[in-house]
Amino acid sequence: MLPLGQIRQLFLEYDDPRHLERPEAFDPDAARECFARLVSVLEERFGSSCTSGLAQDASFYGVIDVPAGATGLGRPLRAAMSNFGTYFVTARGVVDESAPGSEAALTQELVSWLDDVCTAVGCTFVPAELLRERYDGPSLLEAHRDEELIAVLVAAGEVTDGEDEVESDVGVAYWSDRYFAYM
Secondary structure, eight states: OOOHHHHHHHHHHHOOTTOSSSOTTOOHHHHHHHHHHHHHHHHHHHOTTOEEEEOSSBSEEEEEEEOHHHHSSSSOEEEEEESSTTTEEEEEEOSOTTSOOBGGGSOHHHHHHHHHHHHHHTOEEOOHHHHTSBOOSSOOOHHHHHHHHHHHHHHTTSSOTTSTTSOTTTTOOBHHHHHSSBO
8 A cells, every 4th residue: 555645745745726627638538448347347346236436526537336235345445546546446335325434344354455456457546534634635525615604604693713614624624525525
């Protein structure tokens, strides 16, 4: 696996604030081929019960879902491929749709295997811990717009800084918001 510092550098290198959904030089044929190879390898390991879907209006290309019965982990697995980098890829155990999931549900053997798969198909595996780091790139993300909205509401007297509706995470973005979210 690439050192975390090197992946952070790649995050910054590929972060283009003018192109939130996909980079300017995005190659749809190369992305389609890479994603198809990921789907194929996951199906080889987990069976044809895997499902995949493409994203629209998002910074990620698509997701591959592996049902709990096929993972051997006791919960489903979701892998996602970003439109950015040499296609950043991440995976997590799915708790439910409202919970972010956890790499704790993934065994070290599975993480190593996923990293090897990504290397083989030309992607960069990104551990979930990096995606939970605060975003410090140049793009204006949805979380930043939330911060602007709260400031407008406070200025208009609709809410005050101390009200419960003004959460501490308002205005905070994470790297997952940049490369694996709807825009």
